[in-house]
């Protein structure tokens with residue numbers, strides 16, 4: 148279990164996050180949702196250990212991680228821009244970490260990830276020959292090979308479109324289920340957050356606006372921000388889509 | 404920081420230490436020397452130098468000839484770049500212009516001077532061709548000629564670079580708005596270029612003002628600041644303290660020039676996108692540009708022709724049959740060819756150490772979480788090294804390292820060059836490094852890499868083009884520079900350019916030109932090989 152207690156973070160005397168308290172159970176998928184600049188990436192970086200917290204504690208499985216260096220926490224991240232190494236081919240990217248720690252994954256396990264993410268036919272390609280979705284999957288595979296205790300994803304879907312988005316979403320869910328892997332995903336798309344995760348953490352104005360299962364958030368929004376920004380947005384979307392299908396239905400009816 | 408970045412801190416400290424010992428301390432010492440006189444410390448030296456007639460006259464001369472040369476260079480360079488960017492001339496022809504225009508950069512300035520003497524002098528190649536000496540070469544004319552050849556390539560590259568980023572679509576806009584051709588020319592070409600043209604002028608002025616190679620050969624009686632400085636330091640009646648004053652005085656226009664350049668950077672127009680348009684058919688414009696550019700390049704090349712002619716004939720100008728005798732003689736003369744061999748080795752070392760220092764410095768500024776102020780220190784160093792003329796660094800080194808174990812060592816020359824030429828390659832490195840994905844180090848360290856490992860396995864392989872360019876920059880510049888090393892090269896540590904200066908003293912011009920040919924050849928080979936490797940890499944990546 149991951150636990151954040153009274154975590155505070157500021158940059159240059161501007162408080163970004165204040166008194167963050169949070170518990171994430173093993174194997175849960177949690178989305179962090181909020182407007183641009185609210186500190187989602189910062190929160191992710193705090194968990195990762197890339198930036199230190201000003202105060203508060205980060206506890207994982209009962210162990211205080213607050214001052215443990217990033218490399219020793221055993222968490223791993225996929226960055227929004229993937230950060231793949233262009234001088235290495237797909238396979239070498241995926242197995243990069245095994246050069247340093249060969250004992251982490253066996254050859255079979257690596258092959259399994261490659262199979263699962265559908266990368267088999269791309270292994271010898273250069274990074275720039277890949278599409279956005281393929282790059283995303285390579286980055287995911289590279290991280291999964293390291294068997295992280297927590298998987299962090301910063302806007303994993305925002306650079307992708309339509310169908311690919313849905314398929315990557317599916318892969319992320321599969322991986323989290325199959326490997327019972329705690330996964331934290333940053334997003335600014337409410338639909339994505341609510342359909343992808345077990346729990347949604349909504350951040351606004353430096354604090355937690357609400358933290359709960361998607362159903363709770365839809366049915367019992369706790370404040371105005373949630374109602375106005377999140378639910379409103381979803382409602383407009385729903386109405387648009389309904390309107391579209393409505394036309395479709397009317398046309399079909401007329402045709403008959 | 405949770406990440407400790409210990410390695411980068413060590414590198415940062417090392418870089419700073421190098422510049423403290425080989426830049427700050429020598430320059431401060433120079434400043435102090437300028438205040439020490441016979442009657443103790445004071446401004447006595449300054450008063451002496453500034454009220455002495457020689458210096459003020461030289462200063463006036465320097466300014467006059469530098470301003471004239473800078474103007475001419477910028478104009479000619481603009482003309483040539485215009486021919487490349489705004490005419491429908493043949494692509495091949497444009498490539499030829501582009502290549503030939505930068506060729507003189509591969510030769511030391513001291514060679515230009517001798518080339519002018521052997522072209523336009525009484526017995527000169529061109530004088531023979533025309534049957535009469537076209538102009539008096541020693542003094543103003545010769546200097547200006549030399550300076551223009553020297554600065555033309557630099558101005559050319561500067562202007563060409565900006566001109567390539569001007570959006571040509573604005574020409575169409577201007578025309579459909581009913582502007583006259585002159586207005587269009589002004590609005591869409593000159594206006595966006597003004598900052599760069601001014602920058603080119605200032606840069607050329609700075610180079611002319613601080614160069615020693617050209618006055619050393621064709622200065623004649625026309626004293627400029629660089630000659631005064633040389634004479635105060637290494638002339639028949641040296642006076643080091645006065646020399647220090649002159650050096651400080653040379654620093655002032657340099658500082659102003661660089662400050663101006665920094666200021667002018669703001670005036671560079673930025674277009675969001677560059678669109679190519681079909682240029683209007685205009686045979687007259689194209690013809691004029693073709694002829695004009697060819698003439699400019701021919702004049703430059705004509706002068707360089709003597710570098711090939713003189714050493715390859717029996718005895719210029721009396722016996723003009725072809726012979727390899729002189730080349731052979733140089734090859735056999737260990738005191739000459741040995742210098743060449745040593746030099747190559749040390750230029751190689753310079754390039755290598757320069758590469759390491761700039762890479763380390765750029766890693767610290769572009770890829771670390773170091774405090775912004777600490778990074779600012781390195782940027783400031785880059786600016787300072789850009790401001791300080793080679794002669795001034797050379798003299799400062801002379802003050803501080805005379806009598807130490809470092810005196811007369813190649814190590815000293817290497818560091819002098821590394822420091823002197825730091826600015827441009829450092830900025831090249833910093834730019835490339837900051838374009839690389841900022842999360843690589845984090846990602847790799849999560850995969851168990853140490854920082855060094857990441858640099859070796861990921862960052863460096865993605866930097867090869869820039870690394871090679873920096874290597875070649877250091878190599879070529881170390882090879883052609885004379886201003887700084889002339890003060891610190893001893894008999895045991897001759898490099899080619901200082902050897903050329905010595906040969907001039909004994910009027911052994913065949914040898915001068917043979918060595919110049921070696922320099923040109925070596926630079927062409929180095930640039931050629933590295934350029935080829937870079938091209939091939941870039942092709943592979945695309």
Ligand SMILES: Nc1ncnc2c1ncn2[C@@H]1O[C@H](COP(=O)(O)OP(=O)(O)OP(=O)(O)O)[C@@H](O)[C@H]1O
Nearest residue numbers: 158159163181182183184185186187188189190335
């Ligand atoms: N290294 C830093 N130094 C100073 N301020 C920072 C730094 N990193 C982030 N900030 C500031 O902290 C705030 C939160 O940034 P963060 O990147 O966490 O936002 P975000 O929620 O991820 O936004 P987005 O949706 O746009 O990615 C922003 O106001 C940003 O300017």
Ligand SMILES: [Mg+2]
Nearest residue numbers: 187188189301
């Ligand atoms: Mg973000």
